[in-house]
Amino acid sequence: MKKVYKLFVFAAFCMISIHASAQKAQVKSTLIPGVFTPEDEVILEVDVAGTTLSGKEIYIWAFVDGVGDSKVNTAFNNSPEEAKFTLVSPDKWRYTFTGTSFFNKASSELVNKPFGFLVKTKDGTIQSEDYRPAKFSPVLFVPSLFRNFPIRLSQYDAVSIFLDQQYGTTPETQRFTPTTINLKLFDDTNTQVDIDKTGLPVVKQADGSYGYTFIPNILFTVPDGKKLSKVSFTFSGTTLDGNGAAIPYTSESGDVIFLDLK
Secondary structure (H helix, E strand, C coil), X not given: CHHHHHHHHHHHHHHHHHHHXXXXXXXXXXXXXXCCCCCCEEEEEEECCCCCCCCCCXXXXXXXXXXXXXXXXXXXXXXXHHHECEEEECCXXXXXXXXXXXXXXXXXXXXXXXXXXXXXXXXXXXXXXXXXXXXXXXXXXXXXXEEEECCCCCCCCCEEEEECHHHCCCHHHHHCEEEEEEEEEEECCCCEEEEEEEEEECEEXXXXXXXXXXXXXXXXXXXXXXXXXXXXXXXXXXXXXXCCCEEEEECCCEEEECCCCC
C-alpha cells in the first residue's frame, strides 16, 4: 500500500511540474537600442501573441545576475503598477527603463552584467521563460569617423552629424577639406523620400571635426504619417592631386537611424 501511495505522490508531483513548465510562455523581445550602458534609457518591446500570455495584462520581473532585482520586483504574486508594460498594439507591449535607477545601482556595478527579465501576469500564475538578451556596456566614448547627436533620436528631433577625419580609413578621407554634406532620406520600407539634399554647408568645430545640424521633417518634404527609418549621408570637399591641384572628393557614406520614441 505504501508503494502505491508513493507512486501516486510521485505521479502527482510530475503532473504539477509539467503543468508549471507548460505555463512558461516563449515571448519575442527586442531591446532598443541593442547596445546600451547602465545610464541609457532602454525600451524593451515584447510580443506575446500565440502564447499563454496573449490577451492578458503583463508585468516585468527584472534582475541582474550577481547584482540583484529591479526596484519593481516586490511580491511575485502581486506586481505593482510600476512594473506594468504599456500596450502598443494587440499583444505587443513596451517597457522603458534606465539601468541605474531601475536597479538602484551605480553604473560600475552593472557594467558587463547581463540584463535579465521575465514577463508575467500580475499574480504570477502565468509567466514567460527567463531571458538575458544583452549585457550593460561600459560608459565610454567610442571614437569613429562619423557620429551623430543625440545618439538616440526620432524623425522629429534635431540631429547633428559630425565627421572626425582623424579616424578616416583612407589617407584621402583624413586629408581632404570638407565643405558640404549630402543627405538622402528613407522611409521604413527603404524607399527614398523626397529628393537628395546636396551641397549643404558644414561648420568646422573647435575640435577640428565638421558638422551639420537639421530637422528631417523640416529639411525634407515628408508626407503626413510617413514613418522614416534613416538618413544616409556623405561629406564632400576638395583634396590635392599629385600636382598639388585641388580636385573634388566625397567621403564614404554613413547612416543615422531613426527610432520610434513615442
